[in-house]
Amino acid sequence: MNWLKAKMGSHGWDLTDDDIKKPNVLFLGPIQYATQELEDFEEYFTVKYHEGDHEELIKRCKKGKYDGYAGILWNHHGSQFGVLNKELVSHLPPSLSVISLPSAGYDAHDIEACTAKGVLVTNTPGVVSGACADTVMFLILGCLRHFTQGQNNLREGKWLTGVPIGRDLASKTVGVLGMGGIGKAIAKRANAFGMMVNYYNRKRLDIRVEAEYNVQYVAYETLFRESDVIVICVPLNDSTKHLISTAQFEKMKQGVVFINISRGPIVDEAALVKALEGGKVASAGLDVYEHEPKIHEGLLKHPQCTLLPHMGTDAEETRLDMEKLALRNIKRFLMSGDAYFPVNKVEASKPLEHLMSDGIDISKLNITLQ
Incomplete structure (x- = not known):
């Protein structure tokens, strides 16, 4: 407690460690x-x-x-x-x-x-913004380029058998739902890959902030309709539980890549699995799950899903x-x-x-x- 002893010493008091009880x-x-x-x-x-x-x-x-x-x-x-x-x-x-x-x-x-x-x-x-944004870019790469399936094939001795050809990140539109600190960090990294960034927030950012991060504000449904990749970055509360379900997946592009690094219950996992099985969602990259650590069997079995055990901030x-x-x-x-x-x-x-x-x-x- 040197700070207190020094302070009291300046007033002529001589305190020892035994004199002081710290909280x-x-x-x-x-x-x-x-x-x-x-x-x-x-x-x-x-x-x-x-x-x-x-x-x-x-x-x-x-x-x-x-x-x-x-x-x-x-x-x-x-x-x-x-x-x-x-x-x-x-x-x-x-x-x-x-x-x-x-x-x-x-x-x-x-x-x-x-x-x-x-x-x-x-x-x-x-x-946590930087680590989470890095995780998002890993998930996007794993999903668009099918790197995860390729790695699994390699370990199983299958080489490229059954691995579909991937898609470049450049010129793809990533739609970020929630442009807070993590969303901004994602935008910086996505821009570096040549991606265009749309976002939707409850409140639009100042145009100067939009210019700084090279992002474009779009309507909620437009985000789903025009994005090649959708990233969920909103907090979990009563109004966001199952924010993404069947109705939202139906509005998305055919073959969209879906990424969630926020909280699992924001996404209706059963609806996501159906969208994957029907081809509406080509691949999902997830670091969080609705009932973690339990993961829906449909996600585990899908070869083109990139799945992490909630380790986005593990740096x-x-x-x-x-x-x-x-x-x-x-x-x-x-x-x-x-x-x-x-x-x-x-x-x-x-x-x-x-x-x-x-x-x-x-x-x-x-x-x-x-």
């Missing part, structure tokens, strides 16, 4: 990449690690094991911790004020329950940035009552910024930062 922050899963940032974080907070699964977490909360804890860093890659469901949230300690997710997506968690509990949830958007550099931002979200909120990327809105708890002010009253410090 506890519970980590569900370790920091794997942002180790340097973790060292800085531990100057301000005491990091504790939960050992056990989702049920054990609930049990320990019920027993008061984590009473007094100020925050949680929720490692969503540790599947044993499950999700923030209503039951778990109801047992979180009253002291808890922030839960930081090192991920962009948060649809699996019960954010409403967290809001009702007065717990802020934060995420890490933006830092060291991206995970590093996600972890760094997750740590910064917790620190900023606990120190100032504000977060970089809040998912919900709650009344901020009393921040710790009074410890950083020049008017520190040691009698009120109580040798704790809580």
Whole structure:
């Protein structure tokens, strides 16, 4: 806690590490990449690690094991911790004020329950855009050029037998449904391949942004009708579940390539399989699935589908940035009552910024930062 000792020293107070009790922050899963940032974080907070699964977490909360804890860093890659469901949230300690997710997506968690509990949830958007866009381009290449089927044939000793001739990316029109950070990163990469980029958003971008990313705004149905490749980049919520189903596939070009890297339930998977079997969709490139990790048998059996096990952000550099931002979200909120990327809105708890002010009253410090 060198920052506090230095601050107090400037006021004539001589504090030792034993004099200071730092707020506890519970980590569900370790920091794997942002180790340097973790060292800085531990100057301000005491990091504790939960050992056990989702049920054990609930049990320990019920027993008061984590009473007094100020925050949680929720490692969503540790599947044993499950999700923030209503039951778990109801047992979180009253002291808890922030839960930081090192991920962009948060649809699996019960954010409403967290809001009702007065717990802020934060995420890490933006830092995943590049990795997701790279994944999209891999899927497009695998589908248009049939590289996936070619690779499978090679491993099975079939060489090119049964592999249809592919199509070039250049001059193809890619329609991006959702032109946020990921959509913009896709546009940059698609343009580099010589592709034309159309997009549809609930709100049209400024024309200067359109010019920067060389994209053209089109109507919703026009996107389906004119695109050679369709990429889904919208968040999952009540209004987007099964946003793409039979009616939408019927509006698409014959032989369209369909890509989804957002969330599986946005697409009616049974309708997608029917569109594949009927030839409306020539090939699908997917990194997410409606009932993952279970995958529809029709997708697994289709030779021209490129399928990934939800690994679009599995890159060291991206995970590093996600972890760094997750740590910064917790620190900023606990120190100032504000977060970089809040998912919900709650009344901020009393921040710790009074410890950083020049008017520190040691009698009120109580040798704790809580």
